[in-house]
Amino acid sequence: MAPALGDIQNTFRRQHASRRGFTLIDVMVSMVVIAVLIGIMLPSFAKVKETTQRVVCSSNVRQLGLGITMFSDHNDGFLPQTTFVNLRYGRIPAETTRLRIGSNSAFSARVRGSDSENIGIWDGLGRLYEEEYLETRGIFYCPSHKGDHGLENQHEKWNAADGDITGNYQYRGEGANGNRRLFQIVPRRTSIVSDSIRSERDLNHESGMNVLRADLAVFWFSDLDDSVRLLLRSTTNDSTDQLWNRLDGFVSSDPR
Numbered sequence: 001m002a003p004a005l006g007d008i009q010n011t012f013r014r015q016h017a018s019r020r021g022f023t024l025i026d027v028m029v030s031m032v033v034i035a036v037l038i039g040i041m042l043p044s045f046a047k048v049k050e051t052t053q054r055v056v057c058s059s060n061v062r063q064l065g066l067g068i069t070m071f072s073d074h075n076d077g078f079l080p081q082t083t084f085v086n087l088r089y090g091r092i093p094a095e096t097t098r099l100r101i102g103s104n105s106a107f108s109a110r111v112r113g114s115d116s117e118n119i120g121i122w123d124g125l126g127r128l129y130e131e132e133y134l135e136t137r138g139i140f141y142c143p144s145h146k147g148d149h150g151l152e153n154q155h156e157k158w159n160a161a162d163g164d165i166t167g168n169y170q171y172r173g174e175g176a177n178g179n180r181r182l183f184q185i186v187p188r189r190t191s192i193v194s195d196s197i198r199s200e201r202d203l204n205h206e207s208g209m210n211v212l213r214a215d216l217a218v219f220w221f222s223d224l225d226d227s228v229r230l231l232l233r234s235t236t237n238d239s240t241d242q243l244w245n246r247l248d249g250f251v252s253s254d255p256r
Contacts, residue, residue, distance in 0.1 A: 050205070053143040057195065058210045058218050060139045064169060064193050065216045067128040069182065077181035079192070082124035083110040085173040093240040096173055097149070097198045099126030099140060100157075100165040119161045124171045125193075140167035142195060142204035149202065168204055170194045170240070175214070176248055187215030191247040194221075197240055200232045211247050221247060 071080050084095045089110045100120040101107050111121045122130035125140065134140075137158055141151040149166040157163040172192045175185035185192070195209035196202040203209070208222040223229070227246075231239050 050144060054205065054210070054220070057142045057144060057204065058220075060142065061169065061193055061195075061210045061212045062216065062218050063134060063139050064125060064128070065212045065218070067125075067133040068192070069216065070133050071128060071131065072182040077183050079173060079180055079182055080124055080127040080171075081180075082171060082173040083107065084124070086110070093172070093244075094198050096124050096171040097167050097169065097196050097202065098123055098164065099129065099167045100163070102163040104162075105164050120163055120165070124173060125167060125169065126165065140169060142168040145196075145202075145204045147196075147202045149196075168196050168202070170197050172244055176245070182214060185214045187213060188217070189248055190214045191244060194247060197228065197232065197243050200229050203229070203232075 068079060072078060082096050083089060083101070084092045084098070084107075095107070098107075100122050101111050102120045103112070103118045108121075111123065128134045129137070129140070138151060145168045149168060154165055157165050170193065174180050175190050175192075179185050190213060191211050192214050193212040195204040195211075197209070207224055208220055209228070210218055211221050212218050228243060231243060
């Protein structure tokens with residue numbers, strides 16, 4: 001016997017109900033759950049990214065150390081010269097992140113005579129690039145840097161013959177006692193390169209910095225108590241020297 005019309009309609013309704021899609025409430029609940037999961041996972045992603053960038057930064061610092069060693073071997077043991085630790089013109093150790101001093105720079109008088117060509121003069125770590133010990137520009141820049149002196153902001157300057165160029169790494173230019181020859185520096189007690197300590201804005205990482213000692217050992221100096229930031233906020237001219245002493249281990253928070 002053929003099924004009744006009512007039975008056919010009931011069967012169709014049941015099949016249609018079983019194929020019904022998500023309601024608006026279902027979609028909204030799903031979106032809320034996804035948003036919560038993303039919110040939970042984002043800090044983990046950020047932490048992984050920063051850890052990776054710290055490793056790249058550490059590699060850059062180590063390569064700077066190798067460049068300094070090669071330069072020293074070819075120059076009677078002397079470190080690359082920087083005008084900013086030159087007593088004749090007055091020491092400005094915070095400015096040693098500069099790689100090149102342009103002809104119109106406020107510091108140009110420190111490095112050029114009146115008959116000099118109208119081009120930038122390489123200084124400090126920049127001499128490693130000028131003399132082809134290190135040929136990759138990215139080595140002079142930390143991937144975590146968020147200030148005004150990232151590589152992406154200075155491409156035009158690198159491609160020009162003149163103009164200031166600033167990197168992301170601080171160069172000491174001497175040993176703790178003013179020694180300029182690498183072999184005269186006590187290696188395990190002297191830091192010679194670090195992440196930028198030029199100013200609070202120029203810090204590369206939130207919680208510390210990579211540091212190179214004169215024996216080419218790279219270590220992480222933890223700054224969980226923000227002591228470095230607090231010191232950089234001071235207006236004293238010797239804050240950079242104080243930080244170098246701290247990195248050397250001359251004060252209580254020895255990172256080793």
